Amino acid sequence: MTTTDFLTRRRSMLVQATGLLAGAAGAAIVAACGGSEAPASKPAEPTKAAGAAPTTAAAKPAEPTKAPAAAEPTKAPAAAPASGGAGLITGPFDGEAKALTGAGATFPAVLYSKWFNDYNKVTQVQVNYQSIGSGGGIKAISDQTADFGATDSPMTDAQLKDAKGGDILHIPMALGAVVATYNIPGLEGTKLKLSGDVLAAIFLGTITKWNDPKIAADNAGVKLPAEDIVSVHRSDGSGTSFVFTDYLSAVSAEWKSKVGASTTVNWPGGIGGKGNEGVAGEVKQNPFSIGYVELIYAIQNKLGVASVKNKAGNWVEPTLEGVTAAAAAASGKVAPDLRVSIVEQEGEKTYPISTFTWILAYKTMTDAPKAIALTRLLWWATHDGQKLTGDLGYAPLPAEIVAKGEAMIKSIQAGGKPAFPGK
């Protein structure tokens, strides 16, 4: 134990020394360029000027700002049940950072890129979101190399413990479905039924032809081709992979023992694509292929989407109702930190491969302007942003989750004060 401790310490010292050596020139240039940011690892506290006045003023004023929101007639309460919070954020805010960097999940990237594009028009804040995969999001927030991370695979306890900047919050943004999507020439427009067992066998490589009797058994009347199945999986660390493998582990003992569930698993076969985009691209490009992506990627690319058998034994297509039903079925089991898996839930209409998608943020932030900008962004996304979800193939958050998210956003602190200015 002590030796490893010593080793680790020596290692990190060496790392820092070498890093400093190699980076001294770089750091000098940052300073010379008047880089507005202090390195994130240092406890910089430029809060006084920027944050003090607005935050104290904004700590409570939920009441006065509620009025304009309610007065706005356009807000349909259906999409965002907690409409009390929508419409709070209407423009730029003094003292907030003008640029934020986020990295992570590709699963919600369609939604996020739309959100952040619109949010830029509302507040002029530039939210640079790079969809590098959930694994990348977890790593970026843990290493503090980005201002926020995004994932559809909740961080493990070990990962949370290793994070450099303290407690990390999982703030749910939306719900979505992971769908098995395929490209079979001749069967365009045909809805295949693929049970969890069959999907597991395909990705394990034990079913190799499309006309395998196991597939045919569930798809009477469909003329399945005698072609090799090309399975497409993710090459990067992926929350979509986690949700999919989590589901396969839940339905197939063989999958659970041989492969397991993670953002990166040891795929027994097939080819890899980078991101949901990459998997959809590969499926589109490769005839007789099958992959798994967020629903919207299949819809946008007019790819086949399989119906899956849920726990109640019904064949269900991936729909927003099915996803919402999964969230409702799991609502009793949601932990206070909102890390939860909602695959293979009970319910007649429940779509079994559903998930929340989260943004990861530090509870205590060192940079107050960024904290203000981030909390405002999160608030906008979980309220005003929810009405954009349906059109893009995601399901809006249930009201009680939005409420829990609100509490989390308000708990984010910078310089010892809550960062969210309330408007």
Added chain:
Amino acid sequence: MATGPTTHPAMTALPPNARSGDAALTRAPGGVDGDRAFAGATLAAALAVPAILLAVFLLLAIDAEPALTRFGASFVTSSTWDNVKEQFGTLPYIYGTVVTSLLALVLATPVGLGAALFITEYAPRRLRTPVAFTIELLAAIPSIVFGLWGFFALTPVMRSTVEPFLKATIGPVPVVGALFQGPSLGKDLFTGGVILAIMILPTVVAISREVLLAVPTMQREGMLALGATKWEAISGAVLPYARAGIAGAAILGLARALGETMAVTMVIGNSSRKITGSLLTPGYTMASAIANQFNEADNELYFSAVVGVAAILLVVSALVNLFARVLIWSITRNAAQGARA
């Protein structure tokens, strides 16, 4: 080698604005100091290069250490790369790198050597420069553009035409047939090797050309005078003479192939499945594994393992580079000494 001549102190310095015949020629403050400062600055710049190299080796070694100590030899001998079970063996990546690079070498060396022979021995004078120039321009195309072309143009052709053809023709042949088994996906080690072959072609051509030009003309003329045909002169006199240098060209191409990242990543299929004998298997090279997994390695051991792959790649490519340079250096040095009449 051109160290300053040790001159009379009065000669070593001239004030910045001294006109000729100026009395100030005798003493120039800034001269010696300036020289020392300037020499020091260039020395610092020069030393920055080995410093960078050292830092690369050091930092990669430090970050790779946890995985290397944990897995020891099995880090390079195990073919299980499994984040869930925390087992990291890099053999499939090493295998993918070796196979694609060798394939590239096998494809590019004959073509490259042929093109170099055409340029040096066969082409009419006015064709030589344009041909050499055009092939060398291939080297200017960024890796990512090769990747794009490979992704959209090459892989569909490989999947629908080339690979089925090879499976039908070579597939049934014993031994070599094993290289072409399984479904044709278009995204596999074979396509990776082909794109690499295209990318290293200019390197092979350029170096082979230099080496061939260094072969003394007497060699050819002697053979031709004895009544040999042109090909006999080339295969009997030119190629044996240039053999080491051509090997150097090939190995320098290999060094480039080993480290290529983007183009290969886009066509190789990115799969760390078990090693099979077939070239039609999706795989990973070390470089593409790093590109895909580095930003994603979300726990310490996984990260260390990915850096470990980078460390192996670093060492291997450094060794191959060295070897190639020694080979080329020895041939061109001999050529410089030999008669180039």
Added chain:
Amino acid sequence: MTGAVIASPYPVAPGLPFTDDSRYRRRRARSQAMAGLIAFAAFLGVSILWIILGYVTVKGAPALNLAFFTERPLPYGEVGGGIAPAITGSLMLLVVAAVLGVPIGIGAAIFLVEYGKGSIIEGVRFASDLVAGLPSIVVGVFVWAALVRNVIGNFSGLAGAVALAIIMVPIIIRTVEAVLNLVPHTLREAGLALGVPKWRVILGVVLPTARAGIVTGVVLSVARAGGETAPLLLTTLGNQFFNWDLGKPTGAIPIQLYNYAVAPYPDWHEKAWGAALVLILVVGVLSILTRVATRGSVR
């Protein structure tokens, strides 16, 4: 040693009266067949370039319009927009990389030619060759570990520029060293004989004389760095907004190209081809210019 080869037995010379015609004809046919194969190899090498250039031009040209050069990328699945932040980002990265890399490269080359002796020269050259041979992805891993993780603390344009500078330095060293060696010694000696200090001779006489070659080396290195993708993925990450802050993630043409290429949207594919065309035009024109300028010299 050459004599042994020449002595190979080729008893029959063409055209002589006692020629064994059939044997000679066989040998000549073989020689011609090889000539054909060799010409084909050259044709293959040349045609591959034109195939790729043709593909990129045909596929990429439709993407090039005003919006492509002036607008930001649009959200997923929407048609339109451009890659302007990637273009400005690439420019910024290359300028900063040149500012970092050129002084080191030229300084090291000056040292090698004018000051260094013996083993130091060998050592620096050796190191420079090895740095030139570093796989670019390894440079990315290194810069991430050295700068992104701790010193800078986040993905940033500066880290990307450092990575590109590391790629540029050995190229600059090699070209500039070759050019400086071409400057006649008499020029240096003339300056020194006038009593001009050596450093002023170098700055005032040697470098100006070698100016064209030095510019060539720098341009060549910029052309090479401009197309690099792998190290940037690990260091600058990318940005769909305009960014001029070196401390923040920055877009770059190769990153944008990659992201657009692997995505499933036809409009993005077209833009990826467009970005490739832009890269090839810029990089290719720079390479052609420098290669024409240094025609005949090594690299």
